[in-house]
Amino acid sequence: DAGVTQSPTHLIKTRGQHVTLRCSPISGHKSVSWYQQVLGQGPQFIFQYYEKEERGRGNFPDRFSARQFPNYSSELNVNALLLGDSALYLCASSLQGRLGRGGREETQYFGPGTRLLVL
Amino acid sequence: AQKVTQAQTEISVVEKEDVTLDCVYETRDTTYYLFWYKQPPSGELVFLIRRNSFDEQNEISGRYSWNFQKSTSSFNFTITASQVVDSAVYFCALSERDAGNMLTFGGGTRLMVKP
Numbered sequence: 384d385a386g387v388t389q390s391p392t393h394l395i396k397t398r399g400q401h402v403t404l405r406c407s408p409i410s411g412h413k414s415v416s417w418y419q420q421v422l423g424q425g426p427q428f429i430f431q432y433y434e435k436e437e438r439g440r441g442n443f444p445d446r447f448s449a450r451q452f453p454n455y456s457s458e459l460n461v462n463a464l465l466l467g468d469s470a471l472y473l474c475a476s477s478l479q480g481r482l483g484r485g486g487r488e489e490t491q492y493f494g495p496g497t498r499l500l501v502l
Numbered sequence: 503a504q505k506v507t508q509a510q511t512e513i514s515v516v517e518k519e520d521v522t523l524d525c526v527y528e529t530r531d532t533t534y535y536l537f538w539y540k541q542p543p544s545g546e547l548v549f550l551i552r553r554n555s556f557d558e559q560n561e562i563s564g565r566y567s568w569n570f571q572k573s574t575s576s577f578n579f580t581i582t583a584s585q586v587v588d589s590a591v592y593f594c595a596l597s598e599r600d601a602g603n604m605l606t607f608g609g610g611t612r613l614m615v616k617p
Binding site (some may be wrong): 495 | 506508535539544545546547548549552593595597599601602603604605606607608609610
């Protein structure tokens with residue numbers, strides 16, 4: 384089975400531009416989450432979508448937005464790029480949108496990420 | 503608010519040595535979930551283990567073992583007889599009951615296993 388896929392793999396932008404990152408979850412998975420990982424740090428939660436509705440938002444400015452499509456794929460948009468937005472952007476998918484007793488349906492599987500460089 | 507601390511930023515061992523990666527967490531929730539992920543140089547996070555707060559049983563999987571101690575808010579990860587392929591960055595993460603499946607990650611520990 385195909386894992387989580389993300390596109391593009393690498394991206395170079397200049398300050399002030401906007402960017403759209405894409406994520407395709409594992410087939411059947413309805414939850415998609417986005418994380419930002421700055422070099423040398425742990426990933427930070429940006430958004431969670433489940434069944435096309437926003438279920439959670441991290442501490443990021445309004446320049447960051449996302450959406451989930453009927454096929455459960457997702458886009459992350461960042462406007463007015465800053466140098467500090469340079470990072471690895473990770474997408475994760477899971478069957479369920481919340482944690483409970485456990486099981487594979489609750490496990491989040493991550494994609495390879497998109498490396499964004501803002502100059 | 504929840505927090506995860508991995509005090510060891512970098513560990514270097516020689517192959518076949520045992521190594522323990524420390525993880526300390528903070529949460530006000532009585533129900534929470536703890537995770538370990540491995541991040542090889544390719545960047546993709548690989549799920550290793552999950553522990554529920556209501557299940558304190560420790561777990562062993564091959565050369566990997568995890569020690570969950572609620573009394574000290576720790577969830578440590580031990581690799582026995584380390585191998586070069588274990589070289590990666592390891593992240594401990596926490597999720598609270600009403601947080602969807604949002605993960606709060608620690609800063610990570612870079613493990614280097616030398617031949």
